[in-house]
Amino acid sequence: MTLAPETTDLKVQLQLDDGWFTVCDLNVLLPGRGVAALLPDGGQVALFRDRAGSLYAIDNRDPFSGAAVLSRGLLGAQQGRPFVASPLLKQRFDLTSGQCLDDESVRIATYEVRSA
Amino acid sequence: MSTTALLGDRPRPTIVLVGHGMVGQRFLEALAERGLTATHRVVVLCEEPRPAYDRVQLTSYFSGKTPEDLSMTDMQFIADHGIELYVGDPAETVDREARKVTARSGLTVDYDVLVLATGSYPFVPPVPNKDAQGCFVYRTIEDLLAIEEYAKSRTTGAVVGGGLLGLEAAGALKGLGLTSHIVEFAPRLMPVQVDEGGGAALLRTIEDMGLSVHTGVGTQEIVVDESGAVTGMKLSDGSELATDLVVFSAGVRPRDQLARDCGLTVGERGGISVDEQCRTVNDPHVFAIGECALASDGRVYGLVAPGYEQAETVAATIATDEASFTGADLSTKLKLLGVDVASFGDAHGATEDCLDVVYSDSRAGLYKKLVIGRDGTLLGGILVGDAEAYGTLRAFTGSVPPVSPEALVLPAGAGAPTQLGPSALPDEAIICSCHNVSKGAIRGAVTDHQCTTVPEVKKCTKAGTGCGSCVKVLGQLVTAELEANGVEVDKGLCGCFSQTREELYEIVLALRINTYQDLLDRYGREDAQGGDGCDICKPAVGSIIASLAPTIGASGYVLDGEQAALQETNDHFLANLQKNGSYSVVPRIPGGEITPEGLIVIGEIARDFGLYTKITGGQRIDMFGARVEQLPLIWTRLVDAGFESGHAYGKSLRTVKSCVGQTWCRYGVQDSVRMAIDLELRYRGLRSPHKLKSAVSGCARECAEAQSKDFGVIATSNGWNLYVGGNGGATPRHADLLAQDLDDDELIRLIDRFLMFYIRTADRLERTSTWLERIPGGLDHVRDVVVEDSLGICEELESLMTDHVSHYADEWATTINDPEKLSRFVSFVNAPDTPDPVVGFVPERDQIKPDLPLLSIGMRPSENPADVLEGSAQR
Ligand code: SRM
Ligand SMILES: Cc1cc2nc3c(=O)[nH]c(=O)nc-3n(C[C@H](O)[C@H](O)[C@H](O)COP(=O)(O)OP(=O)(O)OC[C@H]3O[C@@H](n4cnc5c(N)ncnc54)[C@H](O)[C@@H]3O)c2cc1C
Ligand code: SF4
Ligand code: FES
Numbered sequence: 001m002t003l004a005p006e007t008t009d010l011k012v013q014l015q016l017d018d019g020w021f022t023v024c025d026l027n028v029l030l031p032g033r034g035v036a037a038l039l040p041d042g043g044q045v046a047l048f049r050d051r052a053g054s055l056y057a058i059d060n061r062d063p064f065s066g067a068a069v070l071s072r073g074l075l076g077a078q079q080g081r082p083f084v085a086s087p088l089l090k091q092r093f094d095l096t097s098g099q100c101l102d103d104e105s106v107r108i109a110t111y112e113v114r115s116a
Numbered sequence: 117m118s119t120t121a122l123l124g125d126r127p128r129p130t131i132v133l134v135g136h137g138m139v140g141q142r143f144l145e146a147l148a149e150r151g152l153t154a155t156h157r158v159v160v161l162c163e164e165p166r167p168a169y170d171r172v173q174l175t176s177y178f179s180g181k182t183p184e185d186l187s188m189t190d191m192q193f194i195a196d197h198g199i200e201l202y203v204g205d206p207a208e209t210v211d212r213e214a215r216k217v218t219a220r221s222g223l224t225v226d227y228d229v230l231v232l233a234t235g236s237y238p239f240v241p242p243v244p245n246k247d248a249q250g251c252f253v254y255r256t257i258e259d260l261l262a263i264e265e266y267a268k269s270r271t272t273g274a275v276v277g278g279g280l281l282g283l284e285a286a287g288a289l290k291g292l293g294l295t296s297h298i299v300e301f302a303p304r305l306m307p308v309q310v311d312e313g314g315g316a317a318l319l320r321t322i323e324d325m326g327l328s329v330h331t332g333v334g335t336q337e338i339v340v341d342e343s344g345a346v347t348g349m350k351l352s353d354g355s356e357l358a359t360d361l362v363v364f365s366a367g368v369r370p371r372d373q374l375a376r377d378c379g380l381t382v383g384e385r386g387g388i389s390v391d392e393q394c395r396t397v398n399d400p401h402v403f404a405i406g407e408c409a410l411a412s413d414g415r416v417y418g419l420v421a422p423g424y425e426q427a428e429t430v431a432a433t434i435a436t437d438e439a440s441f442t443g444a445d446l447s448t449k450l451k452l453l454g455v456d457v458a459s460f461g462d463a464h465g466a467t468e469d470c471l472d473v474v475y476s477d478s479r480a481g482l483y484k485k486l487v488i489g490r491d492g493t494l495l496g497g498i499l500v501g502d503a504e505a506y507g508t509l510r511a512f513t514g515s516v517p518p519v520s521p522e523a524l525v526l527p528a529g530a531g532a533p534t535q536l537g538p539s540a541l542p543d544e545a546i547i548c549s550c551h552n553v554s555k556g557a558i559r560g561a562v563t564d565h566q567c568t569t570v571p572e573v574k575k576c577t578k579a580g581t582g583c584g585s586c587v588k589v590l591g592q593l594v595t596a597e598l599e600a601n602g603v604e605v606d607k608g609l610c611g612c613f614s615q616t617r618e619e620l621y622e623i624v625l626a627l628r629i630n631t632y633q634d635l636l637d638r639y640g641r642e643d644a645q646g647g648d649g650c651d652i653c654k655p656a657v658g659s660i661i662a663s664l665a666p667t668i669g670a671s672g673y674v675l676d677g678e679q680a681a682l683q684e685t686n687d688h689f690l691a692n693l694q695k696n697g698s699y700s701v702v703p704r705i706p707g708g709e710i711t712p713e714g715l716i717v718i719g720e721i722a723r724d725f726g727l728y729t730k731i732t733g734g735q736r737i738d739m740f741g742a743r744v745e746q747l748p749l750i751w752t753r754l755v756d757a758g759f760e761s762g763h764a765y766g767k768s769l770r771t772v773k774s775c776v777g778q779t780w781c782r783y784g785v786q787d788s789v790r791m792a793i794d795l796e797l798r799y800r801g802l803r804s805p806h807k808l809k810s811a812v813s814g815c816a817r818e819c820a821e822a823q824s825k826d827f828g829v830i831a832t833s834n835g836w837n838l839y840v841g842g843n844g845g846a847t848p849r850h851a852d853l854l855a856q857d858l859d860d861d862e863l864i865r866l867i868d869r870f871l872m873f874y875i876r877t878a879d880r881l882e883r884t885s886t887w888l889e890r891i892p893g894g895l896d897h898v899r900d901v902v903v904e905d906s907l908g909i910c911e912e913l914e915s916l917m918t919d920h921v922s923h924y925a926d927e928w929a930t931t932i933n934d935p936e937k938l939s940r941f942v943s944f945v946n947a948p949d950t951p952d953p954v955v956g957f958v959p960e961r962d963q964i965k966p967d968l969p970l971l972s973i974g975m976r977p978s979e980n981p982a983d984v985l986e987g988s989a990q991r
Contacts, residue, residue: 024945032648032681033688035945042953047945051633051648061954063180066971067697068954072685076650078611080643085651087685087693092651104581105173106185 012047014057015112016040023047026115029055034071034084036060045111046071048095050082056095057111062086063100070108128157131434132217132225134207134374135233136162138171139406139423141188143231144199146431153197156434159225160199161217163206163234164256167194172420174260178288178972183257210378212399229401231430232375232388236368236407236418241276245338250346250361254285255368263363267292270360274298274349276335277365278305280448285363286327293969297328297357299335299349301366309448309459310483313476314500317483321455321501324481330357338362370408370416383410392440393433394426403430413443421445421550445549447513449506455481456503461496461513462487470495475525484525492516507589508538511545511555538589539596547593548579548586555593562597570594609880610652612636612644617805617880621660625876630670632657632682656880658682659767662803663875666919673930674766674803675937686765689941690928691747696966698955699747700740701727702764703754704800707774707792707812708735717757725750728963734771734809736762741964743951748941751928760926763801767881769808772796773821777814777831784814786831791860792820795829798864799871801924805878805887808871809844823851826884827867832856836863840870841895843885852888852895855903865914869902872913 010026016039023037029049037045037060044060048071060068065088073084076092083092083101092101093108100106131147133140140160147153162168167189177186194201205219210230218224238253240246252263267273273289275282278300289296298305304315305322319329334352341347348358370387372380380396381389387410389397394409396402406423410416417423422444432439447460465472465487473486482501486509489495494512499505505524517524518540538547543556561567561576570591574580580587608614613636615623620635629635635657637645649657658679665672674683675690686692691699703718718737722729725746727739742750754760763769772795775781777788792812799808811820812829822828828839834857842851855866878887888894900906902913931937943952956967 022946028939028945030681032654035940036943036952038944038947038950044944044952061180063185065695066180066954066968067695068952069685069693069697072688072693074651074654074684075648076652076654077648078650082648088695090651105170105176106181 010115012055013114013116014039014045014047015114020114020116032075034073034075036068036071044068046073046084047113048075048082048084050075054082055113055115056082057113058084058093058095058098059109061108062088062091063106063108064089064091128155129228130157130159130226131229131231132227133158133160133231133233134217135235135371135406135408136160136164136168136189136201136203137233137235137406138168138188138420139235139427140231140233141168142424143233143405143427143431144197145193146428147434148193148197150431150435150437152431152435153199158197158199159227160201161205161207161219162201162203164258165204166257167191167201167203169257171255174254174257175284175288177257177260178264178291180972186257207374210374210402212378212380212402215401227401229403229434232402232404232408233406233423233427234371234374234408236370238364239367239369240364241335241366243335243337245340245346246364248338248340248346249344250340251338252361252363254281254288254363254365260288263288263361264292266361267294271295272297272359273361273363274357274359275363275365276349277367278302278329278331279308279365279367280306282363282365283322285365289361289363290325290327291968291972294360295328297330297359298322299333299351299357300329300331301334303332305329305331306457309457309463310498310500311464311485313474313485314457314459314483314498317476317478317481317500318455318457320478321481368407368418370410372408375404375408383414383416385416386410387416392429392442394430394441395433403433405430411441411443415443417444417446419444419446419448447510447549449503456499456501456506458499458503458506459497460506460510461494463496463498465495467495473521473525486521486525488521492521494521504588507547507586508541510549511538511541511547511589515542515545538593547589548577550586551578551581553577553579558590558593559597562594563601567594568598568603608641609656610650612640612647612649612653614641615639617656617660618877620657621664621876624657624660624668625664628668630661630665630668631678632661633678652880654682655684655687655767656805658687659803659805659880663920664916666923667916672801672923672925673927675927675931684765689744689747690751690761690765690931691742692765694740694966696955696968696971697744697952698740698966699742699744700738700764701742701747701750701754702732702736702738702762703759704762704796705736705771706796706800707772707789709774709789709793714757714759717754717759721750721753726957726964728965735773736771738764741957741966743943743955745942745948745951748932748938752932755926755929755932761801761928766801766803767806768801768803769796769799769810771809772799773809773811773825775813775819777812781814783817784831785833786814786836788812788814788820788829788831791829791831791836791863795864795867798921799867801927802871802875802920804871804875806881806883808884824848825851827851827870829863835859838863838866838870840898841884841888843883845883847885849885849889854895854899866902868917869910869913870898872916873898873902873909876913 012023012026013020031049031051034046034048045057046060048056060070062069069087073087075084082095085092098108098110169186170188205221207217208220209218216226238255273294274297275286276299278298286296286298305318335349336352337350339348348356350356372382372386372388375388380398388404389410390404392412394403394405405426426441429439429441449458469490471488475484484499486497487495493516541555545555547555557577561573565576567573567576573594580590636649661670662674722739727741730738732738772792774789774792778784808826810827811822811825813820813822814831822830823839824842824844828842828851830837836858837856838854839851840854843849942948956970957964958967
């Protein structure tokens with residue numbers, strides 16, 4: 001088991017219960033696309049970076065299919081609020097609140113994320 | 117009874133609600149909306165260990181929703197309104213004389229108004245061993261958690277009861293990976309909602325899903341082993357069914373015990389008797405609402421919408437507003453196990469002298485029945501398998517529809533030209549029955565309140581915010597009303613671009629714009645410029661740029677630079693995403709011709725990586741079940757053996773199928789295999805508005821099915837006939853003959869022009885068939901342009917294609933030689949060697965298939981990958 005080499009200064013970090021958890025180099029994130037990260041408790045997080053450089057982190061699990069694929073969805077925005085569309089059946093999730101925009105009753109977890 | 121008496125003599129009168137279910141919660145909201153939470157003390161006794169949640173959506177727990185997702189209670193709301201909510205503390209006695217409720221914890225509360233909303237309990241038939249270990253009911257979140265836990269190490273489950281809830285429970289058991297049985301005493305499924313014909317259509321579809329249905333038999337006894345755990349059940353026909361667990365879903369009964377104990381009148385078959393204000397018939401201080409109430413029309417309602425109406429009625433009555441509940445519509449539309457089922461109005465034809473109009477196709481699982489009165493009035497109906505028309509039909513119930521009833525049930529294409537649109541509805545027709553919104557109110561929202569979108573109309577009228585079954589009709593009404601008001605309906609590609617795809621193509625080509633951002637910032641809608649774009653325009657513009665890449669000076673490699681961010685997931689990983697997050701791999705096999713060595717290589721790779729293999733409908737081989745990190749390894753071996761991408765993931769050329777043709781076949785008149793290979797190699801990798809398929813047949817017998825393709829070629833003794841605009845799929849279309857007896861060069865020149873003209877002018881995701889039907893002038897126009905060159909653009913079309921052909925490179929070969937691109941093919945950016953733990957497989961017919969139960973659990977506990985990450989957190 002190896003961890004991705006950490007080469008540049010800026011890292012992407014997630015706020016977990018017990019502090020900031022370093023995920024990867026900022027420059028690994030392609031604007032407009034996501035990556036998935038594994039958490040110490042076995043959970044999965046989808047991380048995204050938009051064109052303006054803002055970072056977002058949500059649960060990677062698509063609640064409609066159960067598959068851990070949200071990091072592979074396409075980003076978009078509705079009324080200025082960024083969302084990701086699930087690559088499986090295309091339901092959209094607000095990246096800041098985790099709210100599903102196509103089913104009011106579904107909301108997924110979001111995480112605080114920073115580059116440091 | 118005057119209201120002053122209701123208010124009592126305490127300074128702040130007290131309302132006690134017993135039961136915090138769906139209806140109880142709605143009652144609290146109705147109190148708050150009327151300001152009654154400010155003037156009253158409100159105390160809630162809630163029996164379950166959690167506050168109100170969405171019981172209707174209970175089953176969605178098994179498709180991934182958590183108990184928190186299902187919650188309907190906003191604790192902020194409870195706090196803001198000073199509501200005292202006691203969770204896990206049921207009411208045990210009511211002293212009506214002293215107007216006092218005592219809860220299990222010993223808490224006593226004096227009330228001025230008592231509202232009982234205790235719901236119902238599942239009825240369990242009195243069969244021997246009904247309480248054995250492994251017997252469950254299906255009503256609460258706790259029930260589901262218990263079933264899920266018990267099912268873990270079991271293989272078979274049976275549901276007693278084939279009604280609406282029984283089918284849901286059976287679907288849930290199936291989702292948990294159990295072999296599932298449904299045992300229904302009545303001779304058909306869903307006996308309450310559907311009639312015999314509907315039951316037959318439903319049965320067929322449900323059995324096709326792999327559930328075993330036993331109708332017309334009762335459960336006589338639950339069989340248990342020495343430890344007292346369920347092993348099976350004895351049925352009334354003498355047979356025995358082996359099963360590890362049993363879920364009883366044989367109906368519900370009102371929970372009226374508390375009311376009985378304090379001397380309130382209940383109905384013969386249960387239910388607390390109330391009047392039109394939902395006040396108990398014995399005691400003006402006590403009300404009952406929801407499933408525990410026997411309404412003044414003599415019915416106990418088992419649906420949530422009537423309960424909501426009762427909740428509103430009681431809140432209004434307390435506020436001394438006029439309100440009454442005299443009965444409700446029992447129309448329902450459900451999606452059970454993926455099958456549409458709807459019934460509305462007098463579904464069983466109980467009205468005297470009524471007539472039926474029935475359309476039934478049990479092979480397709482379709483059943484539609486309308487009940488019509490003597491004078492032509494639509495009284496009710498049942499729809500199974502296709503409930504598209506439900507919204508419109510429900511709204512017409514009680515009136516004479518403007519077209520004949522036959523036309524309303526026949527499927528499109530079966531002599532039913534009349535698609536009855538909502539514009540034919542009268543203004544008083546109820547469009548949304550959850551919130552009782554009429555067509556007139558929706559038109560008013562558009563015309564008087566200036567709503568211009570469906571979400572605005574939803575907000576303004578509440579229509580469409582309940583069960584959602586009316587949203588489609590709502591959308592049609594809003595568009596019709598906007599158009600009637602002369603509002604121009606926006607034809608732009610999406611919220612980011614006001615141009616159509618065709619207009620964007622012209623801009624990109626004419627101005628040689630070769631990045632998405634440049635196009636967005638210069639030509640996007642004002643508020644979209646400088647932004648991120650959306651999931652609609654990114655792939656559409658990505659496709660335009662890729663089609664024109666060599667000509668406009670963009671990279672022809674779809675993962676290069678910014679282009680990577682524009683691609684759909686499949687294109688981004690150059691593979692097809694499957695339902696569990698794994699991928700399929702399809703190498704190109706031009707014309708379907710492959711050497712034994714090629715077959716062996718594919719076989720070896722599939723064996724070495726444990727992939728499921730299947731011959732596709734496109735004459736090639738698909739390998740399923742590759743994990744994302746395996747894709748580069750698999751492709752390195754495929755590329756080494758001379759294979760290249762088959763673009764099964766792209767909106768681009770898929771396959772050119774062939775028949776064996778002149779070389780072997782006694783009828784063949786041309787070498788169809790060679791032509792198919794030539795065409796496939798020429799157009800491979802060409803990005804287009806939708807996928808492109810082709811075929812070449814060696815004679816008019818047409819074994820390659822060329823007339824069902826976007827461009828199909830059939831050999832003649834003089835050369836080739838070219839057909840265009842064919843389609844298989846959901847709406848098949850036979851291709852049209854574009855030109856006859858062409859030689860090889862003429863054929864290819866015409867196809868070059870045809871494809872480039874299509875790419876230039878089609879909408880996003882528009883196949884050639886729909887494009888040909890849509891564009892003004894249709895086939896004649898296309899023939900004028902590409903054969904006669906009426907627009908003078910043929911030279912340009914041909915040179916665009918020449919550019920494409922000469923710059924083609926296999927994108928998988930490019931990718932495996934690019935370390936930076938390869939680093940994206942991992943499940944986790946911070947643990948590149950760890951595979952996604954929810955991608956798992958189980959055996960089937962000597963190969964693998966996705967482990968679906970694993971998706972609902974998340975991961976196998978023994979495989980917790982987090983162990984490998986320990987210590988990597990930085991504080
Ligand atoms: C694998 C295959 C089924 C099989 O096991 O045989 C298949 C599988 C899929 N088809 Fe198909 N189709 C396959 C042959 C066909 C055929 C037969 C043919 O090509 O001769 C047709 C009818 C012909 C036609 O397209 O006109 C066909 C009509 C469709 C349609 C309906 C298209 C339409 O215009 O109505 C879709 C849906 C769509 O594209 O929107 C679709 C979509 C799909 C998708 C991409 C659905 C999806 O998004 O997941 C499937 C994914 C493939 C994968 O994961 O690898 N597939 N599909 C076949 C692959 C052929 C190949 O080698 O590339
Ligand atoms: C799986 C499933 C699917 C369904 N699907 C649909 C559907 O598609 N459409 C539809 O319209 N309806 C559907 N229903 C029915 C719908 O859920 C009910 O009509 C609705 O929940 C009734 O609301 P209620 O508040 O009257 O009862 P409930 O929601 O049952 O709430 C009653 C509450 O009172 C509590 N309680 C009982 N006694 C006491 C006491 N003494 N003290 C304190 N608390 C007490 C109970 O624990 C319970 O929490 C479905 C039901 C189930 C189980
Ligand atoms: S289409 Fe004609 S040439 Fe081709 S296999 Fe069929 S019969 Fe033979
Ligand atoms: S009919 Fe249920 S939301 Fe409109």
